[in-house]
Amino acid sequence: MPEQIYNHYNDIVAALLFVIGFSNLLFQKNLIKKIIGLNIMDVAIYLLLASQGYISGRLAPILTDGIENAATYINPIPSGLVLTGIVVSVSVTALMLSMTIRLYRKYKTLDLDEILIKVRQDRNK
Amino acid sequence: MDFIMNFPFFSIMICMLAALSTFMLGRKAAAWVAKGALFITLILSIVLTAWLHASGESFVYMMGHFPAPWGNEIRAGELEGVMAIFTSVIALLSIVSGRFSIRTGIDDTKQNLYYLITCLMEASLLALIYTNDIFTGYVFIEINTIAGCGLIMIKNTGRAVAAAVRYMVVSLVGSGLFLIGTTLLYSVTGHLLMQNINASVACLAADGSYKVTLTVITALMTVGLSIKSGLFPFHLWIPDAYAISVMPSSAMLSGMVSKGYIFLLIKLIYRVIGFDVFESTGVFDLIFIAGIAAMIMGSVAAIRSGYLRRMTAYSSVSQIGYIFMGIGIANNAGVVAAIFHIITHGLTKSLLFMTAESFTAGKEDIEVGDLKGLGHKHPVSAAAFTAAALSIVGFPLFAGFIAKMLLANASFTEGWRMYVAIGAIAVSTILNVVYFFRCIINLYGFGGFDGAKDDSDTETSITVQSEESSSAYHRNGVYVSAQSDCDAAPTRCEKSVHGICAIILAVINLYIGVAPKLLTAILTKGLNVFN
Amino acid sequence: MEKINFNEKKKLYILFRITGAILVIMLAASLIMCMLDLPGLFSPEHPGENVVAERYIESGIEETGAVNFVAGMILDYRAFDTFGESNVLFAATICVMVLLLVQNPDSKKSSSKSYYDELKDEKEIEPRLVKNDVILKTIAKFAVPFILMFGVYVILNGHLSPGGGFSGGAIVGSGFILASVAFGFDKMERFLNKKSAGIITFVSLMIYCLAKSYSFFTGANHLESGIPLGTPGDILSSGLILILNICVGLVVACTMYSFFSLMRRGKI
Numbered sequence: 020m021p022e023q024i025y026n027h028y029n030d031i032v033a034a035l036l037f038v039i040g041f042s043n044l045l046f047q048k049n050l051i052k053k054i055i056g057l058n059i060m061d062v063a064i065y066l067l068l069a070s071q072g073y074i075s076g077r078l079a080p081i082l083t084d085g086i087e088n089a090a091t092y093i094n095p096i097p098s099g100l101v102l103t104g105i106v107v108s109v110s111v112t113a114l115m116l117s118m119t120i121r122l123y124r125k126y127k128t129l130d131l132d133e134i135l136i137k138v139r140q141d142r143n144k
Numbered sequence: 145m146d147f148i149m150n151f152p153f154f155s156i157m158i159c160m161l162a163a164l165s166t167f168m169l170g171r172k173a174a175a176w177v178a179k180g181a182l183f184i185t186l187i188l189s190i191v192l193t194a195w196l197h198a199s200g201e202s203f204v205y206m207m208g209h210f211p212a213p214w215g216n217e218i219r220a221g222e223l224e225g226v227m228a229i230f231t232s233v234i235a236l237l238s239i240v241s242g243r244f245s246i247r248t249g250i251d252d253t254k255q256n257l258y259y260l261i262t263c264l265m266e267a268s269l270l271a272l273i274y275t276n277d278i279f280t281g282y283v284f285i286e287i288n289t290i291a292g293c294g295l296i297m298i299k300n301t302g303r304a305v306a307a308a309v310r311y312m313v314v315s316l317v318g319s320g321l322f323l324i325g326t327t328l329l330y331s332v333t334g335h336l337l338m339q340n341i342n343a344s345v346a347c348l349a350a351d352g353s354y355k356v357t358l359t360v361i362t363a364l365m366t367v368g369l370s371i372k373s374g375l376f377p378f379h380l381w382i383p384d385a386y387a388i389s390v391m392p393s394s395a396m397l398s399g400m401v402s403k404g405y406i407f408l409l410i411k412l413i414y415r416v417i418g419f420d421v422f423e424s425t426g427v428f429d430l431i432f433i434a435g436i437a438a439m440i441m442g443s444v445a446a447i448r449s450g451y452l453r454r455m456t457a458y459s460s461v462s463q464i465g466y467i468f469m470g471i472g473i474a475n476n477a478g479v480v481a482a483i484f485h486i487i488t489h490g491l492t493k494s495l496l497f498m499t500a501e502s503f504t505a506g507k508e509d510i511e512v513g514d515l516k517g518l519g520h521k522h523p524v525s526a527a528a529f530t531a532a533a534l535s536i537v538g539f540p541l542f543a544g545f546i547a548k549m550l551l552a553n554a555s556f557t558e559g560w561r562m563y564v565a566i567g568a569i570a571v572s573t574i575l576n577v578v579y580f581f582r583c584i585i586n587l588y589g590f591g592g593f594d595g596a597k598d599d600s601d602t603e604t605s606i607t608v609q610s611e612e613s614s615s616a617y618h619r620n621g622v623y624v625s626a627q628s629d630c631d632a633a634p635t636r637c638e639k640s641v642h643g644i645c646a647i648i649l650a651v652i653n654l655y656i657g658v659a660p661k662l663l664t665a666i667l668t669k670g671l672n673v674f675n
Numbered sequence: 676m677e678k679i680n681f682n683e684k685k686k687l688y689i690l691f692r693i694t695g696a697i698l699v700i701m702l703a704a705s706l707i708m709c710m711l712d713l714p715g716l717f718s719p720e721h722p723g724e725n726v727v728a729e730r731y732i733e734s735g736i737e738e739t740g741a742v743n744f745v746a747g748m749i750l751d752y753r754a755f756d757t758f759g760e761s762n763v764l765f766a767a768t769i770c771v772m773v774l775l776l777v778q779n780p781d782s783k784k785s786s787s788k789s790y791y792d793e794l795k796d797e798k799e800i801e802p803r804l805v806k807n808d809v810i811l812k813t814i815a816k817f818a819v820p821f822i823l824m825f826g827v828y829v830i831l832n833g834h835l836s837p838g839g840g841f842s843g844g845a846i847v848g849s850g851f852i853l854a855s856v857a858f859g860f861d862k863m864e865r866f867l868n869k870k871s872a873g874i875i876t877f878v879s880l881m882i883y884c885l886a887k888s889y890s891f892f893t894g895a896n897h898l899e900s901g902i903p904l905g906t907p908g909d910i911l912s913s914g915l916i917l918i919l920n921i922c923v924g925l926v927v928a929c930t931m932y933s934f935f936s937l938m939r940r941g942k943i
Contacts, residue, residue, distance in 0.1 A: 027713060027716055030710035031711075034709075035707075037706065040320075046695055071713070071723065075718075080732065082736065095748050096330075098745045099749040103749065106763060106841055107286045111286070111289075113934045115316075116938065121305050125302040134309075137302075145897070150895065157891075208890060209893070209900065214752050216753050254773055268762075283763065290767055293770060297770070298773060328709060331714065331723070332714070334725045360709040
């Protein structure tokens with residue numbers, strides 16, 4: 020078991036980071052902390068992808084010295100997926116941040132529960 | 145290769161191009177471009193489905209110069225064709241009939257952005273439906289999420305943005321789970337394309353290796369997709385999001401957006417994990433129980449909320465429960481019933497939101513008690529509302545009845561699931577009757593609750609109204625001209641277009657209810673060639 | 676729902692927290708079990724090391740012309756994903772514009788009017804800029820040209836070296852942001868305003884969409900695309916990849932700047 024854990028330390032760290040980000044995104048009341056949780060969650064997935072794609076002793080997937088042999092380079096697919104994932108996470112983060120700005124300007128608080136209480140008061144008015 | 149095989153690709157790209165060009169156009173031109181693109185998509189999908197139904201096959205289409213495991217691919221079969229028709233019908237009718245709502249609810253300078261978001265939404269849904277690659281699925285899920293957020297918060301009031309934030313948080317949790325599931329699936333199979341994953345998962349399952357991992361992956365992806373479609377414990381964002389946004393948004397969100405994820409889940413079951421492996425993980429039980437809970441709890445919440453649009457939104461929760469219950473029955477008939485219910489629920493729920501608009505009269509929401517007598521004021525809307533309500537309740541002659549019957553039929557062979565499913569359908573139907581008939585009684589201004597009498601009355605009124613649709617529309621026009629001095633009231637043209645759209649949806653609903661053979665045949669055949 | 680009194684709500688809330696904690700612990704346990712089961716870390720026996728990765732590397736140069744295999748993969752083999760990804764960014768830009776773009780205060784709609792009033796309350800529609808900050812201005816004068824140049828280099832060499840449209844575009848965008856902070860938004864507005872940013876985004880995405888549509892269409896119908904791949908290793912090589920990188924770079928640069936500008940002062 021300890022050896023197995025040592026063999027998978029990257030993956031386990033990624034899993035822990037994912038859970039930390041996940042619970043922050045779900046259970047934090049503060050919107051900014053929620054967004055930080057979202058980013059931790061995404062980064063955990065990229066860490067998992069990157070460590071799954073890396074193979075010790077191989078080169079980055081860019082042609083070096085004219086060698087065109089698959090055993091020389093690491094797998095390019097996880098790198099490509101990480102690139103795509105980063106763009107998605109940037110867009111979502113920007114959108115969440117601008118919604119936070121908008122809500123802060125209106126309700127002068129970042130606490131989602133307070134915002135929802137104020138929204139309900141608005142409705143009952 | 146036939147030219148017709150390009151149609152799925154054309155419909156995705158036409159929606160994308162329309163989305164791009166509305167960015168630079170004014171609001172009127174943008175509206176026409178969006179409607180035109182959706183109409184072309186509808187025609188292409190109909191032609192494609194007819195062709196596929198005649199030939200009875202399915203095909204894959206390379207997106208680029210590289211074949212199967214290297215490039216991206218899309219796949220089209222009858223199921224995909226039917227889903228494409230369904231989404232484009234709802235999107236088209238929603239934005240056509242929602243002109244008044246868009247005009248009054250959204251800033252003049254931002255109206256073209258609304259059409260843009262609609263086109264983007266349709267493109268992403270089409271891509272979700274047609275995709276044959278799990279990572280493409282993820283990317284388009286994200287477009288769908290962001291566009292859905294845009295649809296909710298387009299009014300740009302504090303309440304709308306707060307509802308959108310709640311929606312986004314829940315959706316992002318869902319997409320995080322889906323993405324990590326995809327990553328793990330790639331790690332154990334080494335593929336992203338659906339049929340390759342399916343082949344290697346079958347090998348792994350036969351070896352007996354990665355048993356835990358496969359179970360966890362299946363659970364993660366299923367839970368992610370069901371969170372995004374608003375299954376019961378994660379439904380808290382639904383009422384706010386559907387009740388606050390402008391009418392076309394509610395119609396589209398409830399009608400088709402959440403359904404895209406469910407269709408992807410069905411794809412996941414059949415084309416990625418494989419039905420047998422999926423069944424051996426026991427995730428079907430999870431879906432089944434959550435679906436049952438949603439059916440009951442959604443209806444209870446709908447009864448407790450006294451507002452029309454909120455009630456309709458809660459009713460969506462319970463109907464999504466029906467769909468998940470159908471998938472959870474875990475046989476082909478159950479999945480066919482679930483897809484049938486996806487379509488009927490999409491058509492009826494968008495019709496309900498569409499007609500609710502004319503009762504709310506510019507306000508955000510209306511108490512059910514205030515509906516009193518509005519049925520005589522808006523005859524077309526009231527008739528269409530009654531038709532939709534009867535369909536959701538499961539009244540014979542309407543599509544909802546067939547859906548419930550298919551669901552019940554599918555559960556007959558499944559032991560304990562049969563008793564639970566039929567019991568839940570019965571309880572949920574009674575609850576549905578309670579809250580929808582409350583609305584109908586109020587609409588037509590009847591006195592106390594008298595179940596039997598009310599039944600026959602509403603039925604006669606609906607048959608009369610929908611058969612004489614054209615005369616009802618004339619009456620409606622006359623009524624509007626008397627009222628048009630009010631500033632916030634819809635113009636005569638808007639009102640008649642709205643009425644026509646409602647009637648079209650009601651007629652489709654009746655047609656499916658009276659002659660369900662064609663649709664069920666297409667769905668059954670489509671599911672047979674699905675894997 | 677409103678009838679529940681405060682105590683009951685608190686009880687519900689505690690119940691919610693406890694259920695949440697249990698669910699999260701279950702999630703963590705199952706994920707870690709799953710991870711222990713995965714193929715060994717950094718070992719060449721990974722299932723991903725199959726025909727797919729092999730072809731991307733061994734035939735990548737003949738088929739795409741890109742020396743950077745990742746660029747070849749995301750912009751040619753799996754271009755539909757990447758097309759979707761740029762649309763995610765576009766959708767996010769549109770949503771941010773809907774949220775934060777300040778409208779004409781004369782508009783009749785109540786929603787936009789109330790938003791304008793909220794902003795006026797804050798007295799920050801045009802935020803105070805650090806007008807006389809010598810250090811910032813001097814450093815920006817030196818740094819901005821180099822940042823922009825580096826960004827353009829990363830975009831143009833996307834098919835030859837690490838980088839590409841997105842990373843280069845983000846660098847260029849950060850150069851714009853630095854310039855606007857140091858020299859003021861009005862100076863930036865001379866060449867990057869709502870109109871020009873809109874046109875740049877529109878034209879780039881349109882070229883992207885049409886070019887990729889052409890390539891998908893010819894590919895699926897087994898036609899020759901007729902796009903020359905050039906000599907691998909040259910700047911002018913690898914067919915569409917260079918053009919697509921430039922388009923993505925322009926879009927991303929405008930998007931980054933407009934995110935900042937919209938969040939800071941409500942207009943581009």
